[in-house]
Each structure stands twice: as C-alpha cells, then as structure tokens.
Amino acid sequence: MGGVIAVREIPMKTSSSLRRIAISAAIVAGLTAGIGFATEPTSCNLKVVKFYDKNANGLYDAGDRVIVGWPMTLGRAGSEARSTQLTNSSGQARWSLLPAGGGYWVGEAMPVESNWVQSAPVDADGNPVNPVTDVTLIAGRSKVIKFGNYCLAPSGGRTPGFWSNKNGRARLLDELDGAEEELALLRDLNLVDGNGLPFDPTTAEEVQAWINKTNATNMAAKLSSHLAAMVLNREAGFVNGTRTYLPFGGTINELIALANESLARDQFTPTGDEERAIQEQLKDHLDALNNGANAVAAKPCKRTF
Template structure:
C-alpha cells in the first residue's frame, strides 16, 4: 500500500540515450560502418536500477554477463549473447521490423525486472516488434534490481539486553538517547517522550499499543532510527512499497508525529499513520529492500 500523504515528489529523470532517438523503449542512430552494405545493428543496454524507478539514471551501472537472446522469424535469427563489462551486447543483422529481444531470467529469485513494464507494472519480456534500419543502430534497454533483507531489528530487540548493549557500544548510551530525544516520539496520551535511560525506554516500548496510533508509530520510528544509527539498516536504500528510501519514509513518519501526536479512533490521520507504522514494522522485521549494488546472478546455459 503506497503512502499517499506528504509523499516526496519524485523527479522525472531525463534519460540520456546512448545513441539516437528513443521511441517506445528502443532507439536508433546512424552507423557509418553498416551504411554502405545495408546492414543493421541492434544493441541492448542492461542496467542496474538502484532506485527501482524503471529509468537509467546517471551513475547506475551496466550489468555484465546478462543473457540476451535476439530472434526474428523472417530473418531466421536466433542468437544468444552475454552483455559485456558495460552491460552492452550487440548483433549485426539485416534490416527488418520483426526482431524481438529477450533477457534471461537469473536462477536467483531475488531479481526483478523494472523496465520495460506494462500499465500494470508487469515486465515486458521479450520486447517485440523491434525495427532495425539499414545503416543504423537500434538500442534497446532492460532495467533490473535485486532485493535483499533490510536487516532491521524490532522494537523488542531494542528493549532487551542485546539492544541495550548495542546502544552502549560507544561506551555510553547518551548519543542514542539524544538521537531518540531529537525525534517527535510521543506516549499513549500524545505527550512528548524523551527517554532519560534505557529502563525508561524499555518500559515505553513494552507498553506501546495502538489506541493512540501515534504512540505505536513512535515505537517503530524509534526502532528504525536506532537500526540506522547502528548500521543494521541503510537508510538510503529504496523500499518499493512506498516508492522512496527508508530515510524518506522516516521523514514522513517523524513529521506526522509532530503534526498529529494524538490519533485516536476517528482522527482523520489515523489511517495514514497506520500505513506508516505498517511499513516501518515490516522494515524492522527484515522486509525486502532494493540492494544498493547488484547481487549475484547466474543463468542456465
């Protein structure tokens, strides 16, 4: 379920084409080496979609060794190649309009195709109806990302001895207590909560419940803040269900606690805070996030 209140506006990235004019996922450019013979070239760019937005953004790397198969019934083409170090594979072929390009599906099941997709978000694979023009290079793009666990620890962890030990790993709990004090945490009555010691924090976590949804949300905001501070969770990774990073989700939740510290039954923002709570609860329980770097992948030969 997407968070739909105060969602950060996501900038529409301008795609810089590797060559030529991009149309419906493909593009073409003049290629002087093939112009004289009437030959054509199809090339594919396979990229790692680190923010899962389906767009090749600056800095996103190519994926090496990805299986790609080009086919054409009319030209009797059935050729498989693997992308090079920059995520590119290419074929010199005859001009035609019935080429299709299929990306391989990794054996590892944590990979997701993010581009191209249809109106329902389902992967388009293969891409069909690709036209190759005489003397030109047609480019096709495929984007993928892989999922890994968030590595989050629950509020229960941060309330037990192991959590207390981790909070004091610098020799004192004060930096972590100060971190919690800087958040807009509230108690069951919607009053500001700034723990003075771990025992107070533990009791607050133990008693957390959703009569006042802001209280329950606070417990998961606190746990995630400690997860990020401890290095368990990378706040910059994308969590697909909210269409943004964990840090962005935390910003929304913390702002909501400031705006609405008392969200009892009937409050207009109660459902919104429950959405935020559910997302953070999942992440504090190791929900899948987009890996910031490509994962292992292999293919059946």
C-alpha cells in the first residue's frame, strides 16, 4: 500500500467537525497501512507542547508562555503519510487513536525569520533535535514531547555617549521634577570617578561631565559609566531588564546587580588589580547591550512559515 492516504470526499452538507474527523481517521489509517502495524491496538495518544523559552534554558518553566499557530508534523518510518497541525490555544498539537509501536517521528516547522532559535529538545551536546525520531507509543499511554523556541531582538540600549549629549539631557529632564528621579537611581548605585571616589550626582550636568571624563585607567570608573547608562536605559523604557542576554548567561537585571556588587567590592581597579578582569567583563557585557546587542525577546517575535 506504500503509505498512500485515500481520503473520501465529504459531502458539503456534512459539518466541518465531521469532515475533520474523517480526514484525521484517514491520516491515521495512512500511518498504519502498509508497514506491518495494521493489527495493533489503536489506543495511543501523542501530544506536542510548544512553548516560548524566554530564558533560553531549554526547560518549560512556570513563567513560559505557549505559542499558538506553530506547525507540527507527525510521521512514521516506512510511510509517506504525514499529518500537520497548528498548535491550538493551549500551545498543543494532539494525535489520538494511533497504533502502538515504534518508528514515529514528530517535528516542528522553523520560521522564515532567522532570529528564531530552537532550545528544546536538544541532544547531549546541546544541539537542537528536529525532528524527534524513533518515538515509541505504548498502548493505553499518552506520549508528550515539548518543543521550545526563543527569538533574539536588539536590546534597545543607548550608549553613555547618548546620555552625555543633548538628546540624553532632554530625556533626563523630561519629567516635571526634572532629572531628580533618574539622579536618585544613580545615587543608589556604587558609582565612582576616575580616582575611585563615590559619584553621587545632583544635576544632569554633573552626570554628563562625569561620563565624558571616565576612561579605563580605572576600570571601576569605566564600568560605572556603562552601569549608569544601562540603569537610565531601563528607567526610560529603552531596555527591559527581565530579558536574557546569552553571552552573560542571565538577565539584564542580574547583570546590573553583579556590576553594582563588584563596584561595592573594589572602587579602584588599575592594571594588575585582581578585580579588574571581572569588572572589564561586566563592562563589556553592558557596553554591548548599551549599543543594542541582541537579547532574548521578552515575548515571541513575528514568525512566518
């Protein structure tokens, strides 16, 4: 029979739900036919769960949302039959009354947009597995397979240079109380100047002058300027601190906290200081994000198939 599916035409007066049942039954028959499983009990269910992996850890965590409308395809070795479904409002594709046995495979379509990444399932080396093959269904049991994906998008950050120019100044002074809210946020940080002395600004002009003077002679000062820029970016709504930055391995909020902790430990880090390498790495991460580096998007991006 070669796995050819014969689908009987359903009269137009038949309801759409009955039509779907008839077509589904024909597909199941196609997966069964011609490959030696025609006499097996058809009491197995297969469910695929599609989730947005917002922290890119490959796990379906409590805070992860499902993705609706993602094409998932079921097949079986030795058969040309295919069944493709779009994930429903619960992020699921379901197949019922399947014959027990092995040789099944299930895969997901990948969007045309290249910023999408599959994070689950993966093999022992962390490489995406798609399709999942050699799936065995056991009579009377349901099989669940989870596919996770995330997408990358620019951070939205603005550089220290932005916050030291007229555009940044205008943003600092955009509230009725001027820059007081932003200045208070900066004073709550462990910022330092080139000499390792605390920097607690009271005016926007002080912030701009301080940024323009900072350099990497004292890495703590350079880290301070990028930390200040990121905190201002977050306050202005340019950056979402809950997003994951993969080169760092955590969220932007966590990066901000670590940078601030490092500045609390050591305020003067010239060449040779043991904290300098740590601060330089933190500075580099913040620098990249302040320049718009890609981070995991907080919610699913546009996708076309």
